Amino acid sequence: MPELSVVVPVKNEQDNIQPLINEIQQSLQGLVSYEIIYVDDGSDDHSFAVLESLQKAGDVPLRILRNPQSCGQSTAVHLGVSHAAGRLIATLDGDGQNDPADIPAMLEIAKSFADKQDFLIAGYRKNRHDSKWKLFQSRIANKIRASLLGDNTPDTGCGLKLFPRHTFLKLPYFDHMHRFLPALVQRSGGIVKISVVNHRARMAGVSKYGMLNRAWVGLVDIFGVMWLQRRNRMTAQCTEYRHDQSGA
Numbered sequence: 001m002p003e004l005s006v007v008v009p010v011k012n013e014q015d016n017i018q019p020l021i022n023e024i025q026q027s028l029q030g031l032v033s034y035e036i037i038y039v040d041d042g043s044d045d046h047s048f049a050v051l052e053s054l055q056k057a058g059d060v061p062l063r064i065l066r067n068p069q070s071c072g073q074s075t076a077v078h079l080g081v082s083h084a085a086g087r088l089i090a091t092l093d094g095d096g097q098n099d100p101a102d103i104p105a106m107l108e109i110a111k112s113f114a115d116k117q118d119f120l121i122a123g124y125r126k127n128r129h130d131s132k133w134k135l136f137q138s139r140i141a142n143k144i145r146a147s148l149l150g151d152n153t154p155d156t157g158c159g160l161k162l163f164p165r166h167t168f169l170k171l172p173y174f175d176h177m178h179r180f181l182p183a184l185v186q187r188s189g190g191i192v193k194i195s196v197v198n199h200r201a202r203m204a205g206v207s208k209y210g211m212l213n214r215a216w217v218g219l220v221d222i223f224g225v226m227w228l229q230r231r232n233r234m235t236a237q238c239t240e241y242r243h244d245q246s247g248a
Contacts, residue, residue, distance in 0.1 A: 002061070004034040004107070005086030005165070009076035010094035014046040015204035020096050021060055027100040032107060035061045038094075039080045042070030074178045081168050089168060091178075093159030098123065099198035106162040106195050118167040118190030122153055122182055123160035125199035153182040153192060160197050176221045 006024055010017065021036060028034045040048045051064045065079055081089050088110060092098045106121045113119045156179055163185070171177065171184045182192045 002033045002035040002086045004028070004032050004088045004090060004103075005080075005084035006034060006036045006090045006092060006100075006103075007039065007077060007080035007084060008036065008092050008094050009039045009041055009073050009080065010043065010047055011041040011070055011076075012043045012045045012047060013094040013204075014043070014050050016094060016096045016202075017047060017050045018054065020092070020094065020100070021054065021062070024092075024100045024103075025060065027103055031104055035063060035085060037063045037065065037080045037084055039076040040064065040066045041073070041076040042067050072175055074174070074176050077178050078173055081165060084165055087165060088162060089165050090162045091159055095202045096204075097200050097202055098158070098160040099200060102160060102195065102197040103162065106160075109193055109195060110162060113191070116166075117164075118170075118185060118188060119163060120167065120181055120185040120190060120192045121162040121195050122156065122192060123158035123197035124155045124194045125158050126196050127199060151180075151183040151186060151192070154194065156180065156182055158197065158199075174221070180221065 006028075008020070017038070024034075024036055038051050040051065048064070048066060051062070054060050055062045055064055063083070065083060067076065067079070077091055080091075088107070090103050090106065092100065102123065106123075109121050110119070159178075161181060163181075167185060167188075167190055168181075170188060171181070177184065185192055
């Protein structure tokens with residue numbers, strides 16, 4: 001049984017798959033027992049064929065899951081984590097902008113937690129290699145999210161994260177949940193730590209996301225997470241009240 005499962009959701013990333021897998025192997029070989037799980041989220045290029053070829057070659061501890069049509073990044077990540085065998089999960093974006101060489105430092109941080117403890121180590125792309133327009137969008141989105149959710153996380157959009165499998169599976173599942181993992185983990189009583197990570201230009205291809213398909217659904221999702229936070233606080237207060245009234 002591997003200790004770590006690296007979950008990578010992809011959609012139309014045929015040219016980025018092998019280089020990224022090579023980097024994952026270089027970063028983790030001899031450090032930890034691991035598996036790599038790629039979730040093909042309805043690609044209509046040669047992504048699935050590339051993955052099948054690498055799996056058949058037998059040189060990579062690779063497992064492949066596939067959505068016949070695109071279901072979104074959160075669904076792809078949830079599918080990968082659900083099928084993972086590792087106690088710990090590392091997630092990476094499939095475009096190569098996340099650097100697998102940052103995973104060992106996250107594993108070191110993870111050693112400070114007990115086996116059953118809930119936690120999340122979130123990557124922080126302190127020096128991003130994106131366009132000025134994309135950086136502007138992210139700054140605005142991060143300020144709005146942080147002010148409304150109070151998650152004290154500078155960069156929830158970074159795809160590089162590390163957490164126990166059991167922590168993730170107890171979180172409420174909804175579309176776009178991957179953008180709010182720090183707030184959701186904190187809501188469940190878990191601890192969030194930040195790890196500064198490398199950020200690179202996309203290896204090949206083009207981004208699948210733009211301002212319009214982030215902004216409006218993002219606002220709706222923030223209000224949904226705020227509702228979850230409020231409901232959790234109310235439940236905790238009522239539990240404490242019942243405890244006090246019992247005289248225990």
